[in-house]
Amino acid sequence: MNNNELLLQRVIAAKEDLDLADELIRDYLPFIHSECAKFAGKSLSLGKDDELSVGMLAFHEAIRSYSRLKGAFLKYCALLIKNRLIDFARHEKHHQGHLSLDAPIDEDGHVLADVIADKDDKQKAMIEHEATIDEIEELKNVMHQYGISLKDISENCPVHEKTKEKCLKAIAIAKDHPEVLAELESTKRLPLNSLTALSGVNRKTLERHRRYLLALLLIYTNGFEIIRGHLWKMTRGIKL
Amino acid sequence: MKYLVMDTKMTYCIIMDEMGAFHVAANLNYHLGDTIDDPLIMKKEVKKPWLKWTFASAWVVALATLLLLYFQTPVPLPVLYSRIYISINPEVCMSVDESGEVFALEGIDEEGKALIEGYDYKGKDELTVTGEIIDLAIAENYLASGMTITIEIDNEEALKEFGPALRQEANKRIEGRVDAVVEVGNYGSFDIAQETVTSPSPSPTPLPSTVPSPSPSPGVEYLPSPPPVSNNDSNYQDASSNYDDRQNNSAYSEGSNYSNYD
Structure with missing residues (x-):
């Protein structure tokens, strides 16, 4: 099996699996580095230059959207990286002149946020940030018990507006009916029958986005106040 | 719209928006628990089933047209030498x-x-x-x-x-x-x-x-x-x-x- 065929097989496998895609991108980091450097016209370093992160995202997109009809994978990938970098450059240009809190203000590495935020706010923000991290880690653990991961949810997230609305309607119903959440916790399964009966949403629609619904319903069980607070727009925007 | 960074990897990160949607985005040196404003979200390929049928129909029509042209074109008769x-x-x-x-x-x-x-x-x-x-x-x-x-x-x-x-x-x-x-x-x-x-x-x-x-x-x-x-x-x-x-x-x-x- 030659290199091209091997790469093609890895691309096909990585289409459905973010971890495999991540692995593939790590292996092809020199290629991404070269393409980004070619575009930027300078040497780039990982962790400092956003262009590399943009290149990696473009590689992810290339994996997802690639088909044999699009020619050689690496050429297709190079094209996508270039296009993404052009978009990014335009975006950055658009935001030029805007002040960033993370912008360095002196040679000692102090940033704007250090100057304008008082000590109390900073400490408060740090505590909040740590609490958020704890909550996210806790959510990941709970989700693991239910056999789902964040990676799965990002794949299973509804895309169409109507489907989103239907899913949000089911979540709102569950939020207002504690017995549905209790059923979820006791059975460790999505209470599809109850959700269908209460929300009137087609069972198939709910089944198709089972993992996504499960994750959001878990957020609405006990704990996860910070994450729930982040979802304020969702709570407000749900149309019943 | 603000996004909460839910997971970070070297090549990507998973973020959640305020409407409860999860996205894969470029990891521009984000850390877990960060709230970000302007992420570079990975474009999702929306599957369009109608597109498949459109292509199929187009192929059928093209094939039918070709067949029609083929059968309608008079075959040149051999010329007696x-x-x-x-x-x-x-x-x-x-x-x-x-x-x-x-x-x-x-x-x-x-x-x-x-x-x-x-x-x-x-x-x-x-x-x-x-x-x-x-x-x-x-x-x-x-x-x-x-x-x-x-x-x-x-x-x-x-x-x-x-x-x-x-x-x-x-x-x-x-x-x-x-x-x-x-x-x-x-x-x-x-x-x-x-x-x-x-x-x-x-x-x-x-x-x-x-x-x-x-x-x-x-x-x-x-x-x-x-x-x-x-x-x-x-x-x-x-x-x-x-x-x-x-x-x-x-x-x-x-x-x-x-x-x-x-």
């Missing part, structure tokens, strides 16, 4: 186009019709058909030693073009099998040919008023050809004497004038 008459005892006539491809084959007499019955000449050239007809004639015992194979071509140009090769092919076919004579010439040069057709026996018999000639195939464009030899010709009155005459006339018999075309 020459007729080649092969007289052994059975007599057959093949119509060939300029490339030498045989597009019509018919038996002139009953034996000729019987000889080519079931024989597929389509797509074959004049040499192949001639050779195979000779093979058939030998197999069916129409051709024996001492007999003559007469090949007549009704077009002067065609005679020059196909004549030598036809003679060579015929000789090749009979070589070592029967001791026959091959004669190639202009249509009408060999009176014996017509005579043989109408009267296989050596004794003179009354001849029909006209020489049987192949009827033109429908849809075939005919080039002007020399008029068939009339049986009113006095030569037909005495077949045996005509045969001798024929040996001396301008026709291309083996080892005679025909060598001009070799």
Whole structure:
């Protein structure tokens, strides 16, 4: 099996699996580095230059959207990286002149946020940030018990507006009916029958986005106040 | 819209927006728990089932159009370049186009019709058909030693073009099998040919008023050809004497004038 065929097989496998895609991108980091450097016209370093992160995202997109009809994978990938970098450059240009809190203000590495935020706010923000991290880690653990991961949810997230609305309607119903959440916790399964009966949403629609619904319903069980607070727009925007 | 960073990897991160949607985005040095404003979100490929059907329909329509065009386009009819008459005892006539491809084959007499019955000449050239007809004639015992194979071509140009090769092919076919004579010439040069057709026996018999000639195939464009030899010709009155005459006339018999075309 030659290199091209091997790469093609890895691309096909990585289409459905973010971890495999991540692995593939790590292996092809020199290629991404070269393409980004070619575009930027300078040497780039990982962790400092956003262009590399943009290149990696473009590689992810290339994996997802690639088909044999699009020619050689690496050429297709190079094209996508270039296009993404052009978009990014335009975006950055658009935001030029805007002040960033993370912008360095002196040679000692102090940033704007250090100057304008008082000590109390900073400490408060740090505590909040740590609490958020704890909550996210806790959510990941709970989700693991239910056999789902964040990676799965990002794949299973509804895309169409109507489907989103239907899913949000089911979540709102569950939020207002504690017995549905209790059923979820006791059975460790999505209470599809109850959700269908209460929300009137087609069972198939709910089944198709089972993992996504499960994750959001878990957020609405006990704990996860910070994450729930982040979802304020969702709570407000749900149309019943 | 603000996004909460839910997971970070070197090549990507997973973020959640305020509407509860999860996205894969570029990891621009984000950390777990960060709230970000303007992420670079990975474009999701929205599957469009209607698109698949649209493509399928387009293919079907294109295919149907092509088929329609194919069947509506008139197929160019073969243009008759020459007729080649092969007289052994059975007599057959093949119509060939300029490339030498045989597009019509018919038996002139009953034996000729019987000889080519079931024989597929389509797509074959004049040499192949001639050779195979000779093979058939030998197999069916129409051709024996001492007999003559007469090949007549009704077009002067065609005679020059196909004549030598036809003679060579015929000789090749009979070589070592029967001791026959091959004669190639202009249509009408060999009176014996017509005579043989109408009267296989050596004794003179009354001849029909006209020489049987192949009827033109429908849809075939005919080039002007020399008029068939009339049986009113006095030569037909005495077949045996005509045969001798024929040996001396301008026709291309083996080892005679025909060598001009070799």
